[in-house]
Ligand SMILES: Nc1nc2c([nH]c(=O)n2[C@H]2C[C@H](O)[C@@H](COP(=O)(O)OP(=O)(O)OP(=O)(O)O)O2)c(=O)[nH]1
């Protein structure tokens with residue numbers, strides 16, 4: 001099914017609340033609360049389309065917007081490619097020019113409103129730091145203290161979303177380490193994820209679980225409830241579709257760039273391959289593999305939501 005491109009806006013007020021609009025009666029998904037926007041016209045860029053849509057629907061003039069994330073959602077009768085953009089500045093006061101109700105809501109309030117199914121993973125992403133910092137293997141450190149000090153240095157550096165990845169440890173070794181990492185993450189008010197068995201992530205009180213490529217491919221149902229975060233490693237379009245069918249929240253897609261000799265897992269995508277796979281992804285995507293936090297604008301320009309990694313996400 002050919003997808004229809006739709007551009008929509010994240011507009012924030014001075015308190016960080018989001019502007020949502022209620023879809024008018026008689027339209028697809030009537031009554032649902034959405035990010036204001038609409039269908040792109042042929043030959044229109046997403047930035048141009050958003051200017052036109054928000055002038056028509058809200059009577060405001062956007063002076064700046066940039067890409068935030070994209071995803072492709074299959075409804076029963078149509079397929080929508082949603083391009084969500086962050087509006088930096090606008091002129092005028094938003095008014096429901098098509099008779100639609102408007103509301104400024106916090107992310108938490110937005111989560112309680114009926115929204116289109118495509119918007120669920122977008123809301124999830126909006127609550128997260130788009131720089132997902134993955135820990136090095138604890139086995140590479142002389143002792144637990146030096147690993148924990150490395151973990152804390154990333155939190156100190158301001159990363160708000162961190163993943164404990166410790167493939168070389170057994171579950172009984174991992175559990176006490178995870179509890180220490182979790183306590184540190186809480187102290188810095190960061191979200192933290194465990195890359196391990198979902199039951200262990202649950203038991204140590206992590207904000208969510210990250211599924212390795214192997215765990216994803218063996219997964220039959222979303223492993224944690226909707227209020228937790230589930231991310232997964234993907235390399236192919238098939239992996240992305242599987243993560244979408246399972247109702248996961250976000251995915252990493254790798255390897256985008258070279259991760260060093262002998263460490264390659266899967267063919268290198270380059271930014272062009274990343275962009276191509278992102279275009280059909282049902283979930284927001286983070287670029288992984290040879291990328292760093294400074295690649296965020298590039299990842300966003302290619303349709304991704306964020307960047308993930310280890311070595312370039314250090315404290316310096
Ligand atoms: N604007 C917007 N559309 C969304 C969101 N989530 C979502 O699934 N959609 C779907 C609903 C619609 O099928 C499509 C948007 O089309 P639309 O009906 O708003 O299009 P439009 O503003 O150009 O209106 P029209 O001229 O077609 O009447 O995308 C969202 O958050 N914002």
Ligand SMILES: [Mg+2]
Nearest residue numbers: 036037038039
């Ligand atoms: Mg619209």
